[in-house]
Amino acid sequence: MSDGSVRSFYGWFTTLGLLVGVLVGLGYYRDEYRPWKDYQRRFIREEIRRATTPDQRVLAQNTAVQVRQILLPDLNRVDRCTTCHLAVEDPSYGGYPQPLAYHPLHDQHPFDKFGCTVCHRGQGRATTAADAHGAVAHWDEPMLPLKYIQASCGQCHDASDNPAAPELERGEQLFETTGCRGCHRLGGVGGNIGPELDRVGARRSPDWLRQHFLAPAAVTPGSGMPPQKFAEADIEAIVLFMLSQTGANLPGFYASMKVIPSASEGQRLFQQKGCIGCHSVGGQGGKVGPALDDVGLRRTPEWMMQHFRDPQTVSPGSVMPRFGFTEAEARALTDFLLRLRDQKLALSIPALMGPVDRGREIYRKYGCSGCHGPEGKGGVPNPNAKTAEQVPGLTYVADGYTKPELKKLILRGQREIVPLDPRRPAPPLYMPAWGSTIKDAEIDDLVAYLFSLKPKGEDLGF
Amino acid sequence: MSAPLPRRIWSWFAQTRVGRSVFRVGPPQSNLERSQAMVSSFLLHVQPAKVSRHALRASYSLGLGLISLYLFFILIVTGVLLMFYYVPSTLQAYDRMKDLQFVISAGLVVRNMHRWAAHLMVLFVMMHLCRVFYTGAYKQPREFNWVLGVGLFLMTLGLSFTGYLLPWDQLAFWAITVGTNIAGYAPVIGPKLKFLLLGGNEVGQEALTRFYALHVIVLPALAGLMVAVHLWRVRKDGGLSRPDLPEDSVQSLPLSQLPTNKSYGLMELARGTTPQVGRDPDDEIFSWPHLIFRELLLFMLVVAVVLFLAIFWNAPLEELANTVHPPNPAKAPWYFLGLQELVSYSAFWGGVVVPALLVTALVLLPYIDRKRQGVGRWFARERAVANTIFSVCLVTAIALTVIGTVFRGPNWSWVVPWQTPPAITEGH
Numbered sequence: 001m002s003d004g005s006v007r008s009f010y011g012w013f014t015t016l017g018l019l020v021g022v023l024v025g026l027g028y029y030r031d032e033y034r035p036w037k038d039y040q041r042r043f044i045r046e047e048i049r050r051a052t053t054p055d056q057r058v059l060a061q062n063t064a065v066q067v068r069q070i071l072l073p074d075l076n077r078v079d080r081c082t083t084c085h086l087a088v089e090d091p092s093y094g095g096y097p098q099p100l101a102y103h104p105l106h107d108q109h110p111f112d113k114f115g116c117t118v119c120h121r122g123q124g125r126a127t128t129a130a131d132a133h134g135a136v137a138h139w140d141e142p143m144l145p146l147k148y149i150q151a152s153c154g155q156c157h158d159a160s161d162n163p164a165a166p167e168l169e170r171g172e173q174l175f176e177t178t179g180c181r182g183c184h185r186l187g188g189v190g191g192n193i194g195p196e197l198d199r200v201g202a203r204r205s206p207d208w209l210r211q212h213f214l215a216p217a218a219v220t221p222g223s224g225m226p227p228q229k230f231a232e233a234d235i236e237a238i239v240l241f242m243l244s245q246t247g248a249n250l251p252g253f254y255a256s257m258k259v260i261p262s263a264s265e266g267q268r269l270f271q272q273k274g275c276i277g278c279h280s281v282g283g284q285g286g287k288v289g290p291a292l293d294d295v296g297l298r299r300t301p302e303w304m305m306q307h308f309r310d311p312q313t314v315s316p317g318s319v320m321p322r323f324g325f326t327e328a329e330a331r332a333l334t335d336f337l338l339r340l341r342d343q344k345l346a347l348s349i350p351a352l353m354g355p356v357d358r359g360r361e362i363y364r365k366y367g368c369s370g371c372h373g374p375e376g377k378g379g380v381p382n383p384n385a386k387t388a389e390q391v392p393g394l395t396y397v398a399d400g401y402t403k404p405e406l407k408k409l410i411l412r413g414q415r416e417i418v419p420l421d422p423r424r425p426a427p428p429l430y431m432p433a434w435g436s437t438i439k440d441a442e443i444d445d446l447v448a449y450l451f452s453l454k455p456k457g458e459d460l461g462f
Numbered sequence: 463m464s465a466p467l468p469r470r471i472w473s474w475f476a477q478t479r480v481g482r483s484v485f486r487v488g489p490p491q492s493n494l495e496r497s498q499a500m501v502s503s504f505l506l507h508v509q510p511a512k513v514s515r516h517a518l519r520a521s522y523s524l525g526l527g528l529i530s531l532y533l534f535f536i537l538i539v540t541g542v543l544l545m546f547y548y549v550p551s552t553l554q555a556y557d558r559m560k561d562l563q564f565v566i567s568a569g570l571v572v573r574n575m576h577r578w579a580a581h582l583m584v585l586f587v588m589m590h591l592c593r594v595f596y597t598g599a600y601k602q603p604r605e606f607n608w609v610l611g612v613g614l615f616l617m618t619l620g621l622s623f624t625g626y627l628l629p630w631d632q633l634a635f636w637a638i639t640v641g642t643n644i645a646g647y648a649p650v651i652g653p654k655l656k657f658l659l660l661g662g663n664e665v666g667q668e669a670l671t672r673f674y675a676l677h678v679i680v681l682p683a684l685a686g687l688m689v690a691v692h693l694w695r696v697r698k699d700g701g702l703s704r705p706d707l708p709e710d711s712v713q714s715l716p717l718s719q720l721p722t723n724k725s726y727g728l729m730e731l732a733r734g735t736t737p738q739v740g741r742d743p744d745d746e747i748f749s750w751p752h753l754i755f756r757e758l759l760l761f762m763l764v765v766a767v768v769l770f771l772a773i774f775w776n777a778p779l780e781e782l783a784n785t786v787h788p789p790n791p792a793k794a795p796w797y798f799l800g801l802q803e804l805v806s807y808s809a810f811w812g813g814v815v816v817p818a819l820l821v822t823a824l825v826l827l828p829y830i831d832r833k834r835q836g837v838g839r840w841f842a843r844e845r846a847v848a849n850t851i852f853s854v855c856l857v858t859a860i861a862l863t864v865i866g867t868v869f870r871g872p873n874w875s876w877v878v879p880w881q882t883p884p885a886i887t888e889g890h
Contacts, residue, residue: 009759
């Protein structure tokens with residue numbers, strides 16, 4: 001090989017060397033240039049502009065341009081949102097355009113303990129706007145639109161009795177009164193015609209949920225779910241409630257904050273802990289402890305709180321055990337007892353209601369109305385069912401069945417619905433077997449209620 | 463004409479006291495020094511001082527083996543960098559991928575380089591295998607080096623496959639699930655083999671731990687060792703394969719008559735085909751600079767290509783692995799998609815018999831096809847039968863892989879990619 005060709009190596013070395021050099025430079029530039037740095041510089045300029053004392057100015061000038069993150073090991077999250085949203089904790093940035101806007105109302109949920117994504121969703125580890133806001137391929141948790149933000153409250157807090165989340169409470173009420181549970185199971189309670197809803201808020205987008213309520217078959221072909229005739233505001237509320245059902249099981253610290261002390265939380269505890277076994281309300285209940293109807297007049301809230309912590313300290317010799325209530329639980333029970341003073345809450349305590357009233361609650365609780373209509377009036381479409389292509393009403397159920405027959409039907413269900421036309425698809429809705437869900441004590445009350453539906457005057461006198 | 467600047471700097475450095483202690487030889491000026499440059503350098507001495515012109519012909523080797531080696535180097539370097547951040551835990555691995563992308567300096571580009579170099583290495587090792595076949599280079603005395611090469615090919619697939627799981631995303635999880643299921647189809651040992659590989663019946667933490675250990679220690683060490691032996695055998699088997707010279711052009715000189723003015727020593731004398739002493743000396747050329755410079759240039763080119771890919775295309779990262787929600791279809795890594803396509807016809811035949819037969823045939827090939835004809839030429843007419851059989855297998859494998867990659871949709875049904883598929887709506 002001639003010397004000339006050896007020399008031509010140098011040309012190739014130069015060319016390829018330059019190429020590698022340019023590529024390394026390009027790679028370095030793309031790695032080094034990150035949009036969040038621009039946001040931070042803008043923030044620092046703004047801080048310098050607003051500085052009123054030399055000290056403040058120096059402080060602002062010395063602010064480092066660096067990734068900022070909130071480490072949340074208990075939640076297994078790292079939220080880097082504050083890398084761009086630098087002023088979330090500074091009220092003087094109220095009304096600033098994003099990303100430098102102030103985030104109001106975080107005193108109850110300090111950022112260093114909660115971060116951002118546990119409520120807002122999105123991708124906390126990301127440091128570009130598109131990735132962080134999460135509406136990108138291969139990320140399941142895009143940011144929750146702000147109008148649905150109350151859904152996030154429902155991950156930890158009961159939907160009812162949260163004054164900060166009225167939409168959530170409305171959504172829950174709609175869910176419970178519309179009869180969704182007749183077909184859908186949520187928290188272990190409900191039918192099995194439709195899918196379980198325990199994680200629906202994590203699986204479905206707001207748009208999907210909206211469309212699904214308006215026209216279920218449009219997004220889920222073959223769905224037998226009747227279109228829901230909600231008003232616009234109601235749709236938003238129930239979508240919001242659905243979005244709150246993420247199945248998130250927040251650990252440790254977050255679980256302990258779950259109870260918002262409230263009278264209805266207190267009522268739930270009152271029932272759950274079996275207080276009625278020793279105490280009475282409205283003349284019903286145990287006689288071991290004192291009646292509680294007027295306890296709010298006799299005792300101060302402080303006394304009650306102390307009593308829940310340790311009964312012996314305020315009532316020496318009391319046989320009431322120490323239940324080990326948390327402060328929040330004691331507060332909730334106290335609120336409930338105070339409310340007994342001026343309200344006839346007794347009526348809503350199942351143990352104190354009559355069987356028909358309890359049955360009505362059970363009819364509501366299991367979502368029977370979803371298919372059989374409110375108060376068993378029927379009218380829900382079930383295409384190709386022999387019963388006028390509708391789910392049958394229950395008003396006259398007392399005429400067709402004996403109580404044991406009706407119980408058996410509810411517990412075992414009726415999987416096969418007689419079709420109007422055997423050539424068409426089978427009717428989508430059927431009667432699920434409730435035997436594994438409805439408790440023994442509830443079935444009698446439910447049947448009593450159903451028998452009571454028959455209009456007066458035609459009463460057979462059971 | 464004065465020498466180029468880098469050479470002048472090197473010349474100056476090489477004759478300083480420190481430089482002499484490092485290099486032993488400065489920039490070679492004479493043929494003697496050119497030989498010494500090769501022999502006295504640890505990094506270069508694995509290669510001969512002189513090399514046949516034929517071996518330098520790019521149109522013959524296409525540099526495929528060398529490119530594979532360079533990709534292996536890139537993979538080791540980027541792999542070690544990734545190890546500084548990676549944690550083989552199902553709870554952390556995916557988050558680490560996100561951190562590489564979003565906050566670690568050059569994390570994304572290093573991961574991209576590793577990913578693309580890995581895919582390229584599989585591709586180039588395959589192409590290298592094809593080149594060696596089509597030039598008949600596996601024949602005596604290179605039979606065993608071919609066997610080593612087949613082993614390295616399987617090792618490359620193993621490295622790529624074990625690495626596939628590590629990001630712990632949906633792609634990783636389900637590709638490994640599909641891939642290890644194929645292993646499970648083998649009769650008798652299949653289920654045991656799958657269990658051994660995964661440390662359980664399903665892909666989980668145990669599988670991740672095992673794949674990690676295999677990927678970062680076991681397989682690279684084995685592959686590195688085999689690469690060393692493979693290269694050493696290239697040298698010992700007489701350099702790159704080349705056409706046999708006509709009988710009369712070879713004059714064997716007795717040892718005592720070997721020229722004394724040659725710059726290479728006895729270490730050049732090896733059994734059989736080396737060295738080409740006594741052959742036409744004009745057929746040989748000094749490795750420095752003709753081989754070394756070409757190798758270095760090719761290395762720069764490979765680095766440039768991998769960098770280019772890594773800067774402009776990101777390695778895939780799907781959602782966090784979800785053990786109950788398989789994508790439809792769940793696909794193995796691309797180099798196993800031909801196999802997966804075969805498995806869709808018959809798990810036993812496609813997943814076990816065909817691959818086992820293919821590997822056996824590849825290993826035994828040089829001992830079956832023993833005629834020394836058509837060595838050192840592409841598509842030699844004398845090898846028409848062998849080339850035809852190999853080409854049919856190759857085209858079938860490529861066709862199956864393309865079908866598996868492009869034409870298979872949900873439930874492994876036939877789809878045509880350029881037609882819009884009917885909207886898949888999510889059922890309950």
